[in-house]
Amino acid sequence: MKEPEPQTAAGKVLWHFSMSLDGFVAGPGHSMDWMTGFTGRDGLVEEYVATTGAILGGRDGWDAFPDAATVYGGLWHGPMFVLTHHPEDAGQADGVTFLNVDVAEALRMALEAADGKNVEVLSPTIGRQLLERGLIDEIDIHLAPVLLGDGIRLYDNPGGAPIPLTLVNGGGRVEVDLRYRPVRGG
Amino acid sequence: MKEPEPQTAAGKVLWHFSMSLDGFVAGPGHSMDWMTGFTGRDGLVEEYVATTGAILGGRDGWDAFPDAATVYGGLWHGPMFVLTHHPEDAGQADGVTFLNVDVAEALRMALEAADGKNVEVLSPTIGRQLLERGLIDEIDIHLAPVLLGDGIRLYDNPGGAPIPLTLVNGGGRVEVDLRYRPVRGG
Numbered sequence: 001m002k003e004p005e006p007q008t009a010a011g012k013v014l015w016h017f018s019m020s021l022d023g024f025v026a027g028p029g030h031s032m033d034w035m036t037g038f039t040g041r042d043g044l045v046e047e048y049v050a051t052t053g054a055i056l057g058g059r060d061g062w063d064a065f066p067d068a069a070t071v072y073g074g075l076w077h078g079p080m081f082v083l084t085h086h087p088e089d090a091g092q093a094d095g096v097t098f099l100n101v102d103v104a105e106a107l108r109m110a111l112e113a114a115d116g117k118n119v120e121v122l123s124p125t126i127g128r129q130l131l132e133r134g135l136i137d138e139i140d141i142h143l144a145p146v147l148l149g150d151g152i153r154l155y156d157n158p159g160g161a162p163i164p165l166t167l168v169n170g171g172g173r174v175e176v177d178l179r180y181r182p183v184r185g186g
Numbered sequence: 187m188k189e190p191e192p193q194t195a196a197g198k199v200l201w202h203f204s205m206s207l208d209g210f211v212a213g214p215g216h217s218m219d220w221m222t223g224f225t226g227r228d229g230l231v232e233e234y235v236a237t238t239g240a241i242l243g244g245r246d247g248w249d250a251f252p253d254a255a256t257v258y259g260g261l262w263h264g265p266m267f268v269l270t271h272h273p274e275d276a277g278q279a280d281g282v283t284f285l286n287v288d289v290a291e292a293l294r295m296a297l298e299a300a301d302g303k304n305v306e307v308l309s310p311t312i313g314r315q316l317l318e319r320g321l322i323d324e325i326d327i328h329l330a331p332v333l334l335g336d337g338i339r340l341y342d343n344p345g346g347a348p349i350p351l352t353l354v355n356g357g358g359r360v361e362v363d364l365r366y367r368p369v370r371g372g
Contacts, residue, residue, distance in 0.1 A: 018361060021327065021351065022341040023209025034348040038359040128335075136368060141207065142361040143329075145351040149314075149343025155208040157335025162220040165207065165331040165366035173224040175204060175328040176364065180351035182322060183359075 011053050011111060011118040012137040015127040017154060019141050021180065024151035025124060030064035031151070038145050049076045053117025054110040058126050059084035068096050079113040081106055083126060103129045124154055131163065138168065145180060197239050197297060197304040198323040201313040203340060205327050207366065210337035211310060216250035217337070224331050235262045239300025242292060244309035245270035254282050265299040267292055269312060289315045310340055317349065324354065331366060 017025040018035060027034050049072050062082045071080070080096045083106050087098035099106050103126055110119045121127045121136070130136050141154075155163075166172050203211040204221060213220050235258050248268045257266070266282045269292050273284035285292050289312055296305045307313045307322070316322050327340075341349075352358050 020348075021209070021325075022339060023207070027348070028344075037350060038361060040361045041363060044363070131333075131368060134368070134370065139207075139366040139368070141364045141366070143364055144361050145353050145359050147317075147341045147343075147349040147351065149341050149346045149349075153208060155333045155335050157333075158214075160335045162206075162213070163333040163335075164223060164369040165333065166369055167331055168365040168367055169363065173331050173369075175224060175226045175330050176362070177227060177230070177355065178327045178329055178362065179354040180325040180327070181354055182317060182320070182325070183350040183352055184320065 011114045011116055013107065013111070013119050013121065013130065013135060014138050014140050015121045015131070015136050016048070016140040017122070017142070018144050019154050020144050020146050020148040020151075021178075022147050022149065023153050023155070024148040025154050026064075027148055027151040030061065032065075034146055034148055035144065040142055044142070045072050045075060048072060048120070051118050052076060052078065052120050053114025054078055055080045055120045055122055056106060056110045056126060057082050057121075058123035059086075059090065060125075061123055062090070062096075066091065066093065068093055079110070081110045081113070083123075104133060104135060107135055124152060124156065128155060128157055139165065143178070197300045197302055199293065199297070199305050199307065199316065199321060200324050200326050201317070201322050202234070202306045202308065202326040203328070204330050205340050206330050206332050206334040206337075207364075208333050208335065209339050209341070210334040211340050212250075212338040213334055214337050216247065218251075220332055220334055221330065226328055230328070231258050231261060234258060234306075237304050238262060238264065238306050239303025240264055240296040241266045241306045241308055242296045242312060243268050243307075244312050245272075245276065246311075247309055248276070248282075252277065252279065254279055265296070267296050267299070269309075290319060290321060293321055310338060310342065314341060314343055325351065329364070 019025050068080045082098050084090050084098050085100055087100050090098040167174055205211050254266045268284050270276050270284050271286055273286050276284040353360055
């Protein structure tokens with residue numbers, strides 16, 4: 001008797017960002033020039049390039065960086081889905097699908113396209129909506145050693161209830177101690 | 187010949203907060219009820235109780251929690267300075283000095299009162315002003331496993347330039363990788 005083919009495991013849904021210490025994933029006007037002068041750990045980019053099957057983003061982010069070839073410094077290639085109420089004026093780009101659908105339906109399509117790998121959600125507003133529906137598996141943050149004071153926040157939800165989290169790469173519901181010094185003349 | 191008395195080392199100026207992952211040190215209206223259900227590392231409170239010589243806070247925080255005896259769960263006792271433009275209506279409290287002076291002068295007084303121990307700055311706005319003047323030695327953050335989405339931000343500075351930091355308890359100008367899961371039904 002032949003062994004049954006192993007079922008493809010469903011990929012995870014990751015809300016994934018580098019974020020300033022004060023909670024911004026982009027500066028004012030989606031500026032990203034603050035993301036220089038510091039480094040991530042070795043192998044980080046390669047890890048996400050290998051495990052990411054599809055990307056789900058929003059229209060604002062796309063309009064700020066309308067080039068799928070720049071994801072992970074051009075190292076990642078795969079299907080990208082961009083949610084927009086106006087696909088008709090979004091232009092065209094290889095590998096990019098512009099969708100005017102419910103976020104859960106967009107995520108379903110992205111998971112299918114990811115073919116067992118993870119889906120990265122690269123949008124604060126889409127992430128928030130998926131979080132509300134219980135559809136975010138993990139919030140992966142690379143906390144950058146910088147204060148911005150203004151910009152686009154990871155999580156903007158006035159009037160909402162606090163969302164409790166548990167630290168996967170740590171001891172559960174614990175605080176992480178971080179001590180920073182301002183870089184003088186920086 | 188008698189040895190000279192060792193000079194008292196000046197204490198450090200710490201901007202010290204528990205902060206939500208998304209950069210808030212208090213909820214809307216200074217609410218702190220989100221700070222439950224998670225823990226800090228063992229010995230944390232005792233460490234800060236032992237090393238803190240004085241506290242410098244702002245009027246908003248004082249009005250929200252007008253009781254010096256609650257600092258570190260009542261374990262810490264020492265001089266507290268509260269900056270306010272209107273000391274005359276701030277009331278009176280043992281060990282609390284209400285000041286209407288420049289932030290740098292308030293810090294000088296707090297450092298003198300701390301007598302070689304650290305001064306804790308427990309105010310976002312005072313911290314920001316001291317940071318601008320290069321008077322913050324360390325930003326000590328206990329990053330709480332929770333998203334708030336609204337409230338009082340650690341660092342609010344529209345139009346300001348990014349402030350580069352270096353991680354003292356880590357490798358310098360590096361990102362810190364954090365992976366969280368939402369607590370289902372939390």
